[in-house]
Amino acid sequence: AFSSKTSLQEAQTLLDGLTDCRAPTKTRIVAEMWGKLLQDIEPVAEIPLHLLYELEDLLKDLLEQTLYMPLDWEALPENAYEILRNLLHTRTLLENSNLPMLAWSKRHGELRFSCLDASHEIGNTIKQFGGSLLMSATLSPMEQFAKCCGQNLVSSSLVQAETPWRKKAYRLAIDLRVDTRLKLRTLHYTTTADTICRLADSAEDCVVAYFPSYEYAEGINETLLNFDSAPTVFLQPRGLSLAKQNEFLSNALNSAKVLLLIMGGSFAEGIDVLGGHVSHALIVGPSLPVADNVQRARMARLENLDSEAAYHLVCREPAITRILQAVGRMVRRPGQKATILFHCQRFAESHYQGLFSETTPEYIRTDEGMARWLRTL
Template sequence: VTVEEIEAVREFYADLRGELDRRVTERLDAEHPDWRASMRELDDDEIPLRDPEEPGEDAITAWAKREGYGDRVWARAKQVGAVVKRVLDSLEDEDKQRAAPGVGRTLNAWYREGHEDFFRAVDLERTWDETAPPDSWRRAYNASLALYNCLPSEPIGDRLAEFGGGVLMSATLEPMDVFREVTGLDHLEARGRPVVERTYGLSFPPENRASFAVDAPKFTHENRGPPGEANDTRLAHLDATAAVARRDGNVLVGTPSYAEATWMADALDDRLDKPVLLDESSGDRATESLKDDFFAGDGKVLVTSLRGTLTEGVDYRGDRLSAAVVCGVPIINTARPRTRAVITAYDRRFESGFETALTVPAVRKARQAVGRVIRGPDERGVRVLLDARYARESWNSVRSYLPEHEREEYRPVSPDMLEFALDRFARETADD
């Protein structure tokens, strides 16, 4: 790496930072004209650098070409970053995190990777920095150039190929054909590595669990409206959730987002005699403290987002959980440019982008949540999938994404019959 190359990359970074500043300011002026006076009210945001549904050259690459920055400055960014780190480490005694290597690798990949499978954007992460000028967006945001691989199956398969062998195990892998493709197993097999599937049924006594798919109105954004709006969809889901939540023991309630979790927790708190705990987007320490509160003492209700950490990977063994309710199908916000780019990429690969990229993972999250209830052969509990899409076949039904044995178990039930079904299960288990 020559001194001239280092100077060229440094000049490129300075101009790139200026272009980033211009684009963020332009975005805020267009979307929030009074943003300088209301910085604390800004939310996380994403600025797409191309049409997410029409693959093509991104705006930053096009800008660099216009400014005369050719292939070499992009290609050498990685090496320059590594050299800068090595030189600075030799000049300073203390160990420091260096930004230059990561920036260099990202910009090298930005230049190297294609525009069909990769999506480029400017990510705006909400923060607060009193040291930034009062009229600068940097007071409210950290901005970063982000390069997203919309179809990462081949890199995942390549990484798996580095191991001598391995086991991918979960109760929620189905449908297997989708799982094999998106996680790189088919790519791994194409490289000559054997991939063997094994499927085992649930060995716990079926009489210990009651599983219901409640035919309530679809809990979609369009049907439910904003949190706090009282309509038939929200009331139906609140009534059914309360019917389960007022039963003895701890009850876990999963909603599509943290905003919906806040609404549900407030509404349940007005109806129930037992404590209602709300999980908000927070750090590990707050989450652990919340779990301790939930597990301690008499029965409580814990309301969380299905995209959080309390609905998968947490062991609610023994009597820590007696029931779980899932409200709606937790499909991520399709308005985000990045999400639309992923759907487009999956459409080209699978001809069913929405289904493969969004619906199947959403159903997996719902199944993970209700799977917290029965963790051993002696445990008993109630599992409720609350939304018509789980209960009946329709144009956007997700019932077919449940494994066959689960479709048989999750009996469709109308909202007005849920109380009766819960009472019957309570009597049967009491008799046992």
């Protein structure tokens, strides 16, 4: 909501649309200038200030020429209209002093504006109401959640709904045999695929494996296909609507033995039907975000913290929250049980102990240890 992007391709689409609806010559000239300016943008961690000022001024001129000059809106193509809406949203973001933004480019001809801290804007929005009720199963750490919402925890009331039945609903284990870091994960592809197969053999229903990226999941899927007796595997498709997501998931739960999902995606965070249908899951790595220029800019704003504490706040804590959300959806009511295997040695580090605050995990160090653990399921 507080970030946006546009591109040279969109600028050309807008210019074509303005031409089709016979917009005034000056309007089309400004739109053409906007495209030429975007054409000069190359991948960069931060847009130079002089170029940013030029972009902001030209964007303002473009919107004024488009919105306040005579225009046949009925003849303007829908895609050009949506691009205008996005540009108007971008200008609104840039004019909001409560939203510190990073202007950068990932590829040629593309312009991105990423919000670095939305807490002040969220806080101002909440102040407009006489009272606000914020509910979630993953609000912790509470101090950081309140800060991100622009709230003072001292002046807020906290109501915690106890669910004692959940404390005995999980069986957790940490697999220390593998390291899923980007540079090392391919060395363990066979072990990961074999672990998925063996976990599937021990479960009566479908097994879910969560991955930090599509590339990782696709690599394991290809490895599984090379196994002689591989189980039926469904890989989460990209870009599905909510209706298609539910359709895919329903089909997968009925037909697949293994379901490969992407951590942090809508399947992991937004679908509640796994509870009661899936009792075994593999969390492949802590799903840390890539420390790109946006994350580094966010960490740089935390001047009161050292680099390790800033990294934990910006990268690790959101990853832990995503995992808790995915795991939490496997147990939705009393009587449901779930066995979760955390498949990476990093889960044994102190940084991730928040994942195991209610259930003490078992530790698996060898292939023999894995075999013994599976026999107890």
